[in-house]
Amino acid sequence: xxxxxxxxxxxxxPVGSPLSLECTVEGTSNxxxxxxxxxxxxxxxxxxxxxxxxxxxSEVPQNLSASRPQDRQFILSSKKLLLSDxxxxxxxxxxxxxxxxTGELFFGEGSRLTVL
Amino acid sequence: AQSVTQLxxxxxxxxxxxxxxRCNYSSSVPPYLFWYVQYPNQGLQLLxxxxxxxxxxxGINGFEAEFKKSETSFHLTKPSAHMSDAAEYFCAVKRxxxxxxxxxxGTRLSIRP
Numbered sequence: 702x703x704x705x706x707x708x709x710x711x712x713x714x715p716v717g718s719p720l721s722l723e724c725t726v727e728g729t730s731n732x733x734x735x736x737x738x739x740x741x742x743x744x745x746x747x748x749x750x751x752x753x754x755x756x757x758x759s760e761v762p763q764n765l766s767a768s769r770p771q772d773r774q775f776i777l778s779s780k781k782l783l784l785s786d787x788x789x790x791x792x793x794x795x796x797x798x799x800x801x802x803t804g805e806l807f808f809g810e811g812s813r814l815t816v817l
Numbered sequence: 818a819q820s821v822t823q824l825x826x827x828x829x830x831x832x833x834x835x836x837x838x839r840c841n842y843s844s845s846v847p848p849y850l851f852w853y854v855q856y857p858n859q860g861l862q863l864l865x866x867x868x869x870x871x872x873x874x875x876g877i878n879g880f881e882a883e884f885k886k887s888e889t890s891f892h893l894t895k896p897s898a899h900m901s902d903a904a905e906y907f908c909a910v911k912r913x914x915x916x917x918x919x920x921x922x923g924t925r926l927s928i929r930p
Contacts, residue, residue: 733916744823744922745861745907752916760917791860795916803868804849804911804918808860 703728707792707809714816720765720779722812724792727773732794733802734775736767739811740788751775752797787816819844819910823921831929836895838924840882840908843889850891851909852882855923861907867891868913878902903928 707724714720726732736748747760749767757767764783768776775792790813793806824839842848849868853861865876872884878901882893891908908921 735918737920745920747917747919750916750918758917793860795918797916802916803866804851805863805866806851806853806861806909806918808862810860811858813858 703794703807705792705794705807705809707812709812710810711813712815714782714814716784716816717781720777720782720786720814722777722790722792722814724775724777724809725773726794729773729794729796731772731797733797734769735793735795735806736775736777737791737793738788739791745791748777782814782816784816787814789813819848819912819917819919821908821910821919821921823908823924825924826922827925827927829927829929830898832900833897836880836893836898836902836926838893838906838908838926840891840893840921841889842891842908842910844910844912846912846914849911849913850882850884851911851918852876852880852891852893853907853909853920854878855905855907857904864893864906898926898928900928900930902926 704727735750737745751769791811792809795802820843822841851866852864855861867884875881880895907923911918
């Protein structure tokens with residue numbers, strides 16, 4: 702069966718510090734991978750998605766970046782955190798077959814980031 | 818461009834009453850539509866989805882939604898609310914030929930005893 706792991710679950714970081722959130726998927730190949738951010742009262746905002754290794758689409762210009770160094774690994778990073786980066790970050794994946802996917806997302810448990 | 822609008826950030830109903838959560842979408846091409854549920858401090862899980870075929874789709878926990886192309890809507894309903902339905906609900910849209918999946922702002926459902 703497929704599983705998705707996301708870590709760390711919680712972290713508190715000072716403004717200006719770096720960030721690295723990691724997500725891995727097991728039990729499937731060539732998934733589409735997604736990073737979403739959920740801020741209080743602002744719903745679920747798509748940050749990045751990837752359809753393959755090294756292929757990253759950015760949806761929101763900001764001080765965050767994403768990388769996909771391996772097929773089932775997706776990393777969200779920042780060199781210098783802002784207060785506005787606080788939120789609940791969710792990694793998710795979908796099946797992908799020949800460029801087609803069902804769109805059904807499978808979510809990780811999330812990482813809660815507080816920037817002070 | 819795709820977009821999703823969920824009317825009402827908070828809906829409160831009595832236990833046993835009808836649940837109606839509204840979702841309208843904008844898409845230039847036929848979409849796939851989804852409803853997800855999120856319990857506190859957890860990720861989201863799929864309730865139901867519309868891809869093609871029957872416009873009334875049934876999901877888990879007694880929920881259903883109807884795709885109405887003429888109204889560009891995909892409202893979520895449940896005939897009788899249960900206390901365990903209290904959660905946040907998100908509507909999402911995806912173009913058939915694309916990988917980007919866009920969510921609405923969410924509706925928090927509260928159930929009164």
